[in-house]
Amino acid sequence: MKLFGISIFGLFLLTSCVVEKQPFTEGKILAGKKVSADTLNLGYTTYVEYCVQCHGMEGKGDGPASKGLLPPPRNFTQGLYKFPWTQYGELPHDEDLYRIIRGGLKGTAMLPWDISDERLDAVTQYIKTFAPEVWEGEDKVLGTKFEFPADPFGPEKKAEAIALGKKVYHVTASCIQCHRGYATKAEMKGWDSEAPEDLYSLKPQDTEYNYKALPPDFTYHALRSIDDMPSLVQRLMYGVTGSAMPGWKDVITDEEIWAVAYYVQDLRETGKDIKKRQELLDTFKSQK
Numbered sequence: 001m002k003l004f005g006i007s008i009f010g011l012f013l014l015t016s017c018v019v020e021k022q023p024f025t026e027g028k029i030l031a032g033k034k035v036s037a038d039t040l041n042l043g044y045t046t047y048v049e050y051c052v053q054c055h056g057m058e059g060k061g062d063g064p065a066s067k068g069l070l071p072p073p074r075n076f077t078q079g080l081y082k083f084p085w086t087q088y089g090e091l092p093h094d095e096d097l098y099r100i101i102r103g104g105l106k107g108t109a110m111l112p113w114d115i116s117d118e119r120l121d122a123v124t125q126y127i128k129t130f131a132p133e134v135w136e137g138e139d140k141v142l143g144t145k146f147e148f149p150a151d152p153f154g155p156e157k158k159a160e161a162i163a164l165g166k167k168v169y170h171v172t173a174s175c176i177q178c179h180r181g182y183a184t185k186a187e188m189k190g191w192d193s194e195a196p197e198d199l200y201s202l203k204p205q206d207t208e209y210n211y212k213a214l215p216p217d218f219t220y221h222a223l224r225s226i227d228d229m230p231s232l233v234q235r236l237m238y239g240v241t242g243s244a245m246p247g248w249k250d251v252i253t254d255e256e257i258w259a260v261a262y263y264v265q266d267l268r269e270t271g272k273d274i275k276k277r278q279e280l281l282d283t284f285k286s287q288k
Contacts, residue, residue, distance in 0.1 A: 043126025086143025
């Protein structure tokens with residue numbers, strides 16, 4: 001049996017031989033945190049057993065199973081992390097990486113990994129060693145975490161939140177510069193806004209990961225790191241590092257962030273019903 005041109009038996013032998021190595025004889029200081037050699041060696045063996053097939057031995061995202069994957073596996077040598085709950089481009093906290101490893105990323109080949117807490121921490125620390133200029137040293141500082149804003153709406157004001165979120169999405173934040181629109185041209189005119197010709201198109205965006213990313217259609221695509229409304233609010237607050245998706249904290253109000261979250265969640269719910277989604281799409285086709 002072959003796996004991307006490599007026999008599974010051969011890959012097993014390769015992994016078994018590599019895991020026997022103990023590459024660290026002393027610990028490291030990673031963003032001010034002392035990490036022992038034992039932890040790094042456990043992280044190394046965990047990485048080789050679970051991660052190397054996609055992310056590669058040197059962490060460059062070029063493992064034997066990476067061929068043809070889109071999005072490609074993360075290149076850890078860049079020191080960029082898409083989905084932390086820290087300000088855009090700043091270093092993630094360990095719990096940010098724990099969350100991604102344990103939860104996986106929907107719509108990608110990054111699966112959720114059910115490993116022990118000890119191994120989870122160890123592989124998190126080991127991954128950092130692929131980008132020493134980003135992580136190593138007492139002077140490296142973890143990113144700022146925002147205080148999570150309280151929901152100003154709640155179930156009783158859900159309709160109000162969705163209506164406000166729709167306007168913020170299309171006009172105030174102009175999410176339609178990258179994402180597709182879901183408002184009619186008449187609605188856009190009612191908001192004193194001109195409907196662009198590509199209103200209903202997804203616009204591929206450049207990234208720092210050496211590929212173009214297609215912003216999701218919220219009625220169709222899975223959202224990589226979103227599980228619920230709070231995680232949706234967090235992503236709107238912090239953005240997606242290395243992409244065209246900025247963080248919106250202090251750019252729009254907390255109320256507007258929550259409103260957009262309610263609106264996007266409503267679009268996601270619409271997408272779960274094939275008939276409702278088609279009715280929405282037909283609305284755009286029938287307008288003049």
